[in-house]
Amino acid sequence: MDLSPEKLPDLYRIMVLARVMDERCLSLQRQGRIGFYVPLQGQEAAQVACAWALDAADWIFPAYRELAVALVRGVPVKLLLDQFIGNSGDEMKGRQMPNHYGYRRFNFVTASSPVGTQISQAVGTAMAAQRRGDAICTIAFFGDGTTSSNDFHAGLNFAGVFRTPTIFFCQNNQWAISLPRERQTASETLAGKAAAYGFPGVVVDGTDVHAVHRVVREARRRALAGEGPTLIEAQVYRLGPHSTSDDPRRYRSDAELAQWKERDPIARLKHELLGLGVLSDATDQKVWDAAKELVASALKDAEATAPVDPRSMFDDVFARLPPRLEEERRAFELLLTEGVVRP
8 A cells, every 4th residue: 555544535535526526517517507528427536546646747648538637636626617618717718628628737738539649649748758858757548449549559659669658547437438348349458458569558446546556656667767658457437428418328237337336436435434544424524515615616606707708719829910810800899899799
């Protein structure tokens, strides 16, 4: 156990916060208050323990389900909700679809919808760190379905050849939207694919914070020691839908879901904390209440934040607007003034 009993409550609080925010965002989308959301319920332990094992200087290349990773990195709940809503507090100015966020100051690269594109980017950034002599690693998060993508194979091949300081963290949640893992690949494990590219692959119980933290720490040690990349397959289960556009009842059984709910990572860590005497039922209730209050308060502030200024559509591409865009901007401002277009 390299995670001390004193540290475990901190991990637990972030896992609870992720679960509370996850459930609230699903509800917000159903109410029409945000347009889209990708839940992570069931994957909290894998994400929190993994992010906890990294250094703040390490670069994170997420997919679109890494809410708990963002919370470990310190991204404020309000800032995340600003992005989901697309208001003026959104640092991407509403230009990226909900749940696809990124923040330079947290070394958290913006997510993309196409699966696997972040893998090659993580490898390229790791190569840049090598050449600059920066003692960091990069980590790419993705799901089991991504291991069937072109970017997965190209990225891992490049990483193996150039021995880049990269961690490939696959959250095998058993389903690539509606396609089960056994119909994606004939490989015995997904981690086993690393052997073809000349570096280690590790399978880990993604519901066990200790196991995940340990293998990520070792992968990071290898990366910084110049020993090359590692592919980690965290065995988890997506308890909710793939996204708010998905209905998992159409392709998986209630019995399968019930079986995995018995391995709920939050319940598992709570049981451990109760056994260690660092958590009681009363303090556990306070943890949940505090998380709900934090999310509710941040949501109230986010929904009270003004919308994005529509004039911003002309910003950030050119250092100096060309004459044609200057003309279009003036015409657009006139439409705003006349009320033909409303913010």
